[in-house]
Amino acid sequence: MPPVIRFKNLTKKFGNLIAVDHLNLEIEEGEILGLLGPNGAGKTTAILMLATVIRPTEGTATVGEYDIRKNPDKVRGLLGIAFQEPKMLWVSTPWDIVNWHAKVCGLSTNERKKRVKEVLDAVDMWEPRHKNVHALSGGMRKRVEIAKILIQRPKVAIVDEPTAQIDIVGKHKIWNMLLELRDEGSTIILATNELYEADQLSDRVGIIHRGKLLVCDTPKKLKDSILGGDIIDVQFEKDAPAKIVEELKGFKEVVDILQVKPTNMRLYLNKVEEVIPKIMNFFAKKDMQITSMRMSEPSLDDVFAHCTGLTIEEAQKDRSE
Amino acid sequence: MNKLLLVVERDIRLFFQYKFLIIIRAIWFVSQIALFGLIASRMVYVQGIDYFRYYVAGLSVMTLYSAAVFIGFDIYEEAEHGVFEYLLSLPVSRRQLVLGRSIGGGLRSFIYVGPLIALSLYVIGSLNPLGFLIALFALFLFSFGVSGMSITIAVMIKSSDRFDILMGVLDALIVRLSTAMYPLAVVQAANPLYGGVASFNPVTFATDLFRWGAGVTLLDNPLLPLLGIVAFFSLFTLVGVILYEQHIEGGGWQ
Numbered sequence: 001m002p003p004v005i006r007f008k009n010l011t012k013k014f015g016n017l018i019a020v021d022h023l024n025l026e027i028e029e030g031e032i033l034g035l036l037g038p039n040g041a042g043k044t045t046a047i048l049m050l051a052t053v054i055r056p057t058e059g060t061a062t063v064g065e066y067d068i069r070k071n072p073d074k075v076r077g078l079l080g081i082a083f084q085e086p087k088m089l090w091v092s093t094p095w096d097i098v099n100w101h102a103k104v105c106g107l108s109t110n111e112r113k114k115r116v117k118e119v120l121d122a123v124d125m126w127e128p129r130h131k132n133v134h135a136l137s138g139g140m141r142k143r144v145e146i147a148k149i150l151i152q153r154p155k156v157a158i159v160d161e162p163t164a165q166i167d168i169v170g171k172h173k174i175w176n177m178l179l180e181l182r183d184e185g186s187t188i189i190l191a192t193n194e195l196y197e198a199d200q201l202s203d204r205v206g207i208i209h210r211g212k213l214l215v216c217d218t219p220k221k222l223k224d225s226i227l228g229g230d231i232i233d234v235q236f237e238k239d240a241p242a243k244i245v246e247e248l249k250g251f252k253e254v255v256d257i258l259q260v261k262p263t264n265m266r267l268y269l270n271k272v273e274e275v276i277p278k279i280m281n282f283f284a285k286k287d288m289q290i291t292s293m294r295m296s297e298p299s300l301d302d303v304f305a306h307c308t309g310l311t312i313e314e315a316q317k318d319r320s321e
Numbered sequence: 322m323n324k325l326l327l328v329v330e331r332d333i334r335l336f337f338q339y340k341f342l343i344i345i346r347a348i349w350f351v352s353q354i355a356l357f358g359l360i361a362s363r364m365v366y367v368q369g370i371d372y373f374r375y376y377v378a379g380l381s382v383m384t385l386y387s388a389a390v391f392i393g394f395d396i397y398e399e400a401e402h403g404v405f406e407y408l409l410s411l412p413v414s415r416r417q418l419v420l421g422r423s424i425g426g427g428l429r430s431f432i433y434v435g436p437l438i439a440l441s442l443y444v445i446g447s448l449n450p451l452g453f454l455i456a457l458f459a460l461f462l463f464s465f466g467v468s469g470m471s472i473t474i475a476v477m478i479k480s481s482d483r484f485d486i487l488m489g490v491l492d493a494l495i496v497r498l499s500t501a502m503y504p505l506a507v508v509q510a511a512n513p514l515y516g517g518v519a520s521f522n523p524v525t526f527a528t529d530l531f532r533w534g535a536g537v538t539l540l541d542n543p544l545l546p547l548l549g550i551v552a553f554f555s556l557f558t559l560v561g562v563i564l565y566e567q568h569i570e571g572g573g574w575q
Contacts, residue, residue, distance in 0.1 A: 048406070048410075051410045052409070052410070053406050053409045053410050072415075073412075073414045073415075076410065076411060076412045076413070077412040079410070079412075081410050083403060083406065083407065085403050086403075087402065087403040087404045087406060087407035088402065088404060088407075089335065089398065089399065089402055089404055092335075092338070096334070100327070100330075100331055103327055104324060104327050104411050104412065104413060105411075105412060106412070
């Protein structure tokens with residue numbers, strides 16, 4: 001089956017800033033594709049171009065058989081988008097917003113009546129359905145935004161940071177709803193800067209940084225792709241001198257070292273069981289007191305750091321400067 | 322077609338949610354008639370014209386104009402809250418969106434001003450039913466045209482501060498250089514250039530037709546202002562559609 005979405009050299013420039021830089025990506029029907037990157041990485045710009053809300057500077061994309069430049073109306077007929085910031089006027093009410101959205105998306109009157117209640121119930125917004133938006137909390141507004149896509153059940157659902165500002169119980173509820181939406185046949189693009197969310201929900205994850213797509217694969221393959229798949233986080237009592245890092249790199253099993261803080265070090269290793277005693281001896285000889293040590297498998301955070309040389313927090317700071 | 326109607330419906334529903342604004346504007350309208358109109362008509366004498374009735378008819382058109390312009394401010398409100406991007410992402414063509422907004426903006430102002438027009442007619446007294454229906458139709462097109470103009474300017478400028486200032490200046494020029502408050506002969510006498518501008522002003526066309534329909538003044542040829550309004554409506558609706566289709570995109574609004 002051909003991919004349902006194809007990005008072809010999609011580029012957007014705002015003056016001198018290249019927000020999205022020659023994005024090439026294919027998304028299969030029925031998959032959840034996580035676009036992972038810090039704020040300002042270009043995720044939202046890429047999906048707004050796909051939704052035909054903003055125009056590409058260069059390149060194009062197709063949704064189904066339609067090109068976003070040549071058939072924007074047809075493309076919008078296949079897409080639904082839940083924005084990062086809920087898009088609603090203060091005077092509107094959740095019921096008005098979801099009901100009107102359902103009408104525009106072509107739901108019949110009977111179906112609409114039934115589905116508006118179902119969906120608002122599902123996101124816990126039935127009770128306050130007639131309250132003005134200005135009386136709703138940020139989390140409640142976000143749930144109304146999600147309700148729009150749930151009622152629409154589009155062929156391609158784009159969700160931009162769907163669980164930002166939502167408590168942990170609500171997050172799980174929304175994640176389950178997105179999985180149900182996928183099971184009902186929607187292809188989902190999930191733009192997020194939450195690593196756990198991307199890891200748990202996505203069939204494939206694309207890491208985007210400074211407008212460029214760096215890698216895209218299943219979370220497992222991305223993690224396995226890191227040389228030195230085993231990770232040890234070591235916390236020292238005092239700052240670790242720079243020469244320690246250099247000396248540690250002399251061990252053939254040490255693949256990489258990331259100095260997270262002056263007192264914290266992350267070692268990427270091969271054959272952890274063989275190398276651990278050697279490293280412990282090394283630290284003892286250097287008289288470096290260890291306050292804690294933790295072994296873990298790589299996360300998408302590590303994949304991100306591996307690809308960019310930055311943690312996602314650092315990348316976010318780097319982009320906003 | 323159905324989607325276009327949904328866009329129209331949305332704009333009408335939104336407008337009537339601004340209850341405070343509607344009430345205040347209605348109070349302003351009544352005050353203008355009961356205070357300014359009544360008092361000013363005692364110091365203005367124009368041969369063959371009852372200035373009080375003349376002013377009340379002009380005030381109705383001015384109120385219709387300011388209500389129809391409101392759609393442009395709505396666009397900024399929507400841009401500020403990101404709703405503009407939401408509307409652009411919907412399965413609605415740009416053409417349906419701009420036409421729907423232009424019609425919605427015009428229709429809602431018409432619905433809003435309707436009771437005020439009825440009040441004006443009560444105050445004015447006389448009525449020629451056929452002429453009045455034609456005048457109403459002209460006002461209908463006028464309000465769509467003003468909405469289209471407001472949308473066109475809002476989309477071109479993309480800055481709420483500049484839009485606010487420009488609409489203030491435009492309001493001053495387009496309303497003051499029209500026959501909304503004074504007869505064309507008086508404007509002409511003040512400055513022939515003013516008279517020239519006022520003769521080709523859509524506010525003049527609308528007020529002249531409304532006064533003619535309401536039996537306040539006579540018109541040699543009602544077809545001319547009617548054609549003027551049709552041209553105004555067509556121009557701004559067309560320009561609005563072209564701008565929307567070719568240039569509109571989310572982001573970059575100030």
